[in-house]
Amino acid sequence: MSTRIGVAVMAVLLALYIAVAGWRAVQWIQTGEPIAIAMGAALIVLPAIALWALGRELWFGVRAEQLARRLETEGGLPEELVATTASGRPTRAEGDAVFPRYKADVEAHPDDWTAWFRLSLAYDAAGDRRRARSAVREAIRRERASR
Structure with missing residues (x-):
C-alpha cells in the first residue's frame, strides 16, 4: 500500500509541475516576443511528453499488478522460499x-x-x-x- 501512496504522490507532483509549466508557457507565448514564444512552445511540448510518460508508466503498473493478481489467484506465483533482507527483498x-x-x-x-x-x-x-x-x-x- 505504501508503494501506491508513493506513486500517487509522485504522480500528483508531476501533474502539478505540468500544470505550472503549461500555465507559464501560455504566459510566455502571450508576450508576443519571438524568444518567449519559442520558450513557451518548448514548455508546451516538454510537459506533453512528461504527461505521456506518466500515463505510460501508470498503465504499465496497473497491467503488471493485474497480471500478478491473476497469477496469484491461479496459484502460479513462485513458491520457493528464499532468504530475504530486513526489508523483505530476496538476497x-x-x-x-x-x-x-x-x-x-x-x-x-x-x-x-x-x-x-x-x-x-x-x-x-x-x-x-x-x-x-x-x-x-x-x-x-x-x-x-x-x-
Missing part, C-alpha cells in the same frame, strides 16, 4: 540461485505469459530491474495476444 545470491529455472521455463514455453512474468520476478530477485521490467512488458504482450 541477490538466493535470486541468482532460482533464476535458471525460470529462464529455462521461458525458453521451453516462449508464448506463455505466466513464464515471462515469473522470469520477471526472478530477474527482480537477482537485482536486475531493467530486465525484470522488460520481462513484465513481454508478459503483458503475451497475455494480450493470448486473449
Whole structure:
C-alpha cells in the first residue's frame, strides 16, 4: 500500500509541475516576443511528453499488478522460499540461485505469459530491474495476444 501512496504522490507532483509549466508557457507565448514564444512552445511540448510518460508508466503498473493478481489467484506465483533482507527483498545470491529455472521455463514455453512474468520476478530477485521490467512488458504482450 505504501508503494501506491508513493506513486500517487509522485504522480500528483508531476501533474502539478505540468500544470505550472503549461500555465507559464501560455504566459510566455502571450508576450508576443519571438524568444518567449519559442520558450513557451518548448514548455508546451516538454510537459506533453512528461504527461505521456506518466500515463505510460501508470498503465504499465496497473497491467503488471493485474497480471500478478491473476497469477496469484491461479496459484502460479513462485513458491520457493528464499532468504530475504530486513526489508523483505530476496538476497541477490538466493535470486541468482532460482533464476535458471525460470529462464529455462521461458525458453521451453516462449508464448506463455505466466513464464515471462515469473522470469520477471526472478530477474527482480537477482537485482536486475531493467530486465525484470522488460520481462513484465513481454508478459503483458503475451497475455494480450493470448486473449
